[in-house]
Amino acid sequence: MIPVQGYEGQKVAVLGLGRSGLATAAALRAGGAEPLCWDDSPEGRARAEEAGFACHDLTKPGAFEGVAALITSPGIPHLYPTPNKAIAAAMAAGVPVDNDIGLFFRSWASPEWDDFDTMPRVVAVTGSNGKSTTTALIHHILQSVGRPTQMAGNIGRGVLDIDPACDGEVVVLELSSYQTELARALTPDIAVFTNLSPDHLDRHGGLGGYFAAKRRLFSEGGPDRAVIGVDEPEGAFLANQIATAPEDDRLIRVSVSRKLGDWGWSVFARKGFLSEWRKGRQVASIDLRDVTGLPGAHNHQNACAAYAATRALGLAPRQIEAAFQSFAGLPHRSQTIAEKGGVRYVNDSKATNVDSAAKALDAFRNIRWIAGGLGKEGGVGALKEHLAHVRKAYFIGHSARDFALELGVEHEICETMERAVELAAAEAEAGDTVLLAPAAASFDQYPNFEKRGAHFIELVEALAG
Structure with a gap:
């Protein structure tokens, strides 16, 4: 742990009590500060209390009296599209707002x-x-x-x-x-x-x-x-x-x-x-x-x-x-999962936007492409220039039909990952690559891209090969 310097004997508010928020509270306490923790969710506040931190409602009037700084988790908006209420209150009170990177x-x-x-x-x-x-x-x-x-x-x-x-x-x-x-x-x-x-x-x-x-x-x-x-x-x-x-x-x-x-x-x-x-x-x-x-x-x-x-x-x-x-690559980023019957299976679940999906599509040949999920603003039309190596697409999730209409590639509407992997594996030939590169967020069917990738891996490993 890196004890935070510069706040000894002072009260410092901590907003957002996930992994980085709790680590921040602990580092503040190690440096002699008094962390006042708050999370908009009861679950977050419960985690802090279990870890021995006091919760302090930062949305109440006067919550920032005597507070030296507010340290906020990165996922909480402070300007666009709308500032979080606690951050807006801190700024209105003239309390400096920072994050754990600044403290580091x-x-x-x-x-x-x-x-x-x-x-x-x-x-x-x-x-x-x-x-x-x-x-x-x-x-x-x-x-x-x-x-x-x-x-x-x-x-x-x-x-x-x-x-x-x-x-x-x-x-x-x-x-x-x-x-x-x-x-x-x-x-x-x-x-x-x-x-x-x-x-x-x-x-x-x-x-x-x-x-x-x-x-x-x-x-x-x-x-x-x-x-x-x-x-x-x-x-x-x-x-x-x-x-x-x-x-x-x-x-x-x-x-x-x-x-x-x-x-x-x-x-x-x-x-x-x-x-x-x-x-x-x-x-x-x-x-x-x-x-x-x-x-x-x-x-x-x-x-x-x-x-x-x-x-x-x-x-x-x-x-x-x-x-x-000797570098094996990162999970969910152009990660080769297996080779079965001459077919390569690649997990790039981290390809959540058009640009990263395009890079994955350009990296392989003879692609059986699994894509879709919760589409992002702007659509996927820009991917038309990167489909030369796609033999067939297998679209899943909320945006499956939108992807099919926008891209005009030979495809199958599969809805689920199970169906997409089953069909792609059945149709793949030696020399093909079954590539998961969704070009979309995961939140329609999975809590995050890691869970989506893990499901793909599980299904691939279960294939006979």
Whole structure:
């Protein structure tokens, strides 16, 4: 646990009592503060009371008298589409609003660091797609070379729940737009921006607000080195804002769409090969084509970003290449479940939007595509350009018929995952890939994408093969 600094002897309100909220309350108490906990649900309040925390109704008049700060969980809206009542009350009372990410960055360093030979460092990863895989890959590479490391944030443990730093340790954080938008301190040593595609637009008041939330990771204090995917206009803009000249190697540009050889430092992938260039010459190359844990161009982008970040930490190209080969990938993200009768079964339940589904569809050949769920705003028409390798689609969930009408691909309306897997497996031939890439949220049939993916895995494992 990281004891929170700066609030000793003060009352600090904590809103939202899920995993990160309870960890925040514990870290505040460990730092000498008095946490006042609240959750809009009785279940959340019961969890806090069971953990020994006092509940304090933050929606009542005068609730913020004598309160030094409000720490809110990332999923609770503070601006769009409508501010939570407790957050609005805190702002009206002039009480600073922060989150656990802000508390982490103000509390991470400790006096014990004076005795370390090598200062601990923080790598923070944000973006629309690929940030979980990139974060996990950086963590895996560090583990493979014996570097002390912890992984936290939007993946793994809550940031305040990790252990205090040891000599030379690297903490790798995945940060969502919800987390970067509100944190009052954002000071990573290395910051990574993977890419940008429309998502969470209602929460951020549009695409501009969404990008602005991501951009804060690079503007609030500024990292020592930035790794920026430049294949979208927003990434190119961000890179331009950071660099003082083309040769500025505090910035590492990343691409999977073109060669980047004319900058101070760049990493790009073309035709399955990763290349690192510095000051106009190539210094390293890695063949990614047979790295089973990183299939497709979207994962090659993740590989480039992780490579760049770990090179910035001083690792050698061959160390990174060896770690790539042992990376198994993340659950529910282009995860190969089984091969039965020459048919490959891939679980990409995390592909909840059009952009991530498109990347999955581009990564495989001879696809039997399972898609659908609770469709998102804007529809799935953009996927028409990515259907060349789809032999047949099997649509499930609330939006099954909408997907069928919008895409015009050969399909079957299956409604349920059971029927989709049964039919796709029966019709698949050797060399085919049965791919779950829903392009939709899971909430019509499952509580989250993990449960959806787990159900797919269960059904695949039950197939005779």
